Amino acid sequence: MKEISRRGFAGSLLAGAVGAALDTSSLRTAVKTESVTAGRAAISARWQPHLPGIWKAQIGVPEQSTPVSLRAIGPSQDKLASMHSVSAPPLMDVEGCSTTRGVEIMLPLAAGELVYGFGLQMYSVMHRGSKKTLRVNADPKGDSGDAHAPVPFYVTTHGYGVLIDTARYASFSCGSTRLHKNHRAQDEPAAYTEAPPLAQFDEAATMRVEIPNAKGVDIYLFAGPTMREAVERYNLFSGGGVNPPEWGLGFWYRCYLNSNTEQLLALAREFRDRKIPCDVLGLEPGWQTHAYACSFLWDPKKFSNPPAMVSSLKQMDYQLNLWEHAYTHATAPNYHALEPYSGDYEVFGGLVPDFNIPQARRIFGDHQSSAFLDLGISGFKLDECDNSDYTGGWAFPEFSRFPSGLDGEQMHSVFGLRYQDVILEAFNRANRPTYGLVRSSGALAAPYPFVLYSDLYDHRVFIRAVINSGFTGLLFCPEVRDAESVEDLIRRMQSVVFSPLAMVNGWYVQNPPWKQVHASWETFHEREQNPGNFDEGWEKVEAQCREVLGWRMQLVPYLRASFAKYASHGTPPFRALIMDWPNDPNLALVEDEYLVGDRMLVAPVFAKQTSREVVLPRGAWCDYWTGEAVEGGRKFKVQTPLDRIPVYVKSGSVFAVAEPGASARSPESRRLTVRVYGDGSIPFVIREQGKTAMEISWNNQTGKGSFSPGKPSGAPYTIVDWKKMGS
């Protein structure tokens, strides 16, 4: 199958090498890479058809353990086959070479071609002209490529994506290198003049990828023809996007870490009494007898009767989520059974199970099932799986060895995903859905019901992470903890409700943040120690938060529609504007606006902003709140009073909003008001398992809603009102 040819110095990417059978007219990025291998022995590989619209090339001898070889979920072959076919690979042959450092790959970048992706990057969205070294790290403090969830996949504005199938800390020089012999005097930028941001990419360049410690690598190429379709193909290759249970789309609250049963139930009742919608409560480390490392045993002093507690929560329609990490303490019931299947270094004095080994997955998962799933726990927050190198050795070293043959570097790249596998397999065995949190992930993550989060807390960084997550099949929660001011709290709440998981993480505050907002407390330890004196006027802040949480509850049907499309088509429910308008240079660098689903654009506001610039893609839009028509294809300034953030929907949208209730499955949430924006020509559709479960349309002053019996899953919806917006 594979065809690898060895060429001498400076082999080039010539069309003839592709073969006469291919339609070379579609080789749109047929530019020559910089004098390809600079004196090293070059290896050239042809793209071989792999799956519809996906090609594979092999350079050298790939390693055994890679994201693709270790994957637990296969590609969605049927769905890939139903995408429109592409006859030829969108790139010319790929060049590489083997060095004492590892393997290098050279791929072309055309003039003006912009690069996106690489996982949960937090400091830039567009990567052309920069270098990213993809290392899993819990403290990504700069724009180096370090990330909770780095992914060796990039996609370009020329409508294709590339996955380098490696678990190594690969580095990508995205047109940022320049070979000495290519240098010409006129390439020098004029001294001290500022180039327009994108003009510097007006020349062809090379994407150089270096994979350390490897003798070869497989490369996968995903055709578009559009940028969004390339991402969709990558997501379907990963197994299709996740479709979370409905309760996962409501509001989540994680309780103070030392909460006990009484405090948890008191909070649960308080939310119901005070009409704070909430679906999921989370317990933080204090629920266990030993948390760093984990014993996976309830602390009997705080939780004397977990079954009774879970059942009280169920009666109030709450799900319960448990914090944990994988490092297993000597008192854990499965410690000895796991020992032979663990790495040779400890973390927090606990075992690091090797989840690449089925026995380890089963031993770990069985305890989760019998101790927690059987009790009715709805999911887990999988903490600390992201190489906390800078937190005082909270990680296994790169030179660790694991029984499956992986070293520590490779294990870091897949640890988060394999941990997700263990939990997902346990829920699959119980035939129950889950939706949870995880602090590390990687390549091929789209089908996993886990949302990433971070201990970094900058609001803008969080929004960038939401935007970037959509290029590589990830989801990110810009969680709210405490805040510098009421304004900061409200602004963060307004963002998190337009995200994949709407959560307040109160793990170090004894009361919900709307009761305690103190700019004067410098550290979270000061906040944690506060016994619970509420701020004066907290009810007003609570009312503001209740209002914003209501927006979330209204949005649940739309989020269901958006996630259903993620599952069926691989379309990321949260994504950058550039993905849908790759030819619009005004959108190339946007880091503070994003799309939700197929018709909504959200422009978050940050504390201290009284106005902001909005860039609206071309087309006709409407203000989501008022229905007022807004012309796209331009930038403009909007005032940003504290009670709103700019949100727009495509003109023509039919938009079903639910009545806010106590939870996403409450009777209220079944009552829909249908908003009609513009001419109402874009129906509101939820498709589940290949069938239309709900379709609401508007035609000349008349609305029509059809719901398949029993669909979408859950109690049936009714339409209680139609609102022609803006009139």
Ligand code: GAL
């Ligand atoms: C951190 C985590 C926080 C919280 C805390 C508890 O690692 O990111 O969300 O769970 O641990 O110790």
